[in-house]
Amino acid sequence: MAELSTTARPYAKAAFEHALASSALAKWSEMLVTAAAVSQQDAVKALLSSPSITRDKQAQAFIDVCGDTLDAGGQNFIRILSENKRLSLLPMISEQFEALKAVQEKSVDVELTTAFALDSESEQRLADVLSKKLERQVKVSSREDRSLMGGVIVRAGDLVIDGSVRGRLAKLAESLHS
Known part of the structure; x- marks a missing residue:
C-alpha cells in the first residue's frame, strides 16, 4: 500500500x-x-x-x-x-x-465521537477550542457511540485525543495491571 x-x-x-x-x-x-x-x-x-x-x-x-x-x-x-x-x-x-x-488552506477535518448527540452550541465551542489549539480552521463532523459512556474522542488527522470515560477506564485498568 x-x-x-x-x-x-x-x-x-x-x-x-x-x-x-x-x-x-x-x-x-x-x-x-x-x-x-x-x-x-x-x-x-x-x-x-x-x-x-x-x-x-x-x-x-x-x-x-x-x-x-x-x-x-x-x-x-x-x-x-x-x-x-x-x-x-x-x-x-x-x-x-x-x-x-x-495544509494550504490551513484547515483540518475533525471527527468528534461522543456517547450522546452534541447540541450545536457545544459542537461550536469544541470547534473553537480545537481551532485555537491546532491553529487551523476546523471542519467538524460528529457521530455517536454509546459504548463510550461519556466524554468525547477527537480525531484530527493523525492526532487522537481520547477524553472518553471508556478510554479513561482502560488507562486506569492498564495502570493497575502494571
Whole structure:
C-alpha cells in the first residue's frame, strides 16, 4: 500500500501545484473526487484492465464518463495518467491532493465521537477550542457511540485525543495491571 501511495504522490503534487498556480483548488478538488469515484466503478475497472483497448481509448472513455466535470486541464491530467498506466491511482491522488489543499488552506477535518448527540452550541465551542489549539480552521463532523459512556474522542488527522470515560477506564485498568 505504501508503494502505491509513493507512486501517487508526484501526480498529486503536480495537480496541486497546477491548481494553486491557476487559483483553481476547488475545481481541481471536485475533478479529482469525481475521477476517483469513476475509477472505482466495476465497469471502469474492467475497461482499464483490458489489454485490447489502447491507452488513448481508455483515456477518452474515462473522460467521456466524467462528462463536463473535467475541464481541459483535468482531461489532460487523465490522459497523462492513462499513458503511464496510473488511472487506478486516482483515489490516492485525490486523497493526497485534499491533504495538500487542507495544509494550504490551513484547515483540518475533525471527527468528534461522543456517547450522546452534541447540541450545536457545544459542537461550536469544541470547534473553537480545537481551532485555537491546532491553529487551523476546523471542519467538524460528529457521530455517536454509546459504548463510550461519556466524554468525547477527537480525531484530527493523525492526532487522537481520547477524553472518553471508556478510554479513561482502560488507562486506569492498564495502570493497575502494571
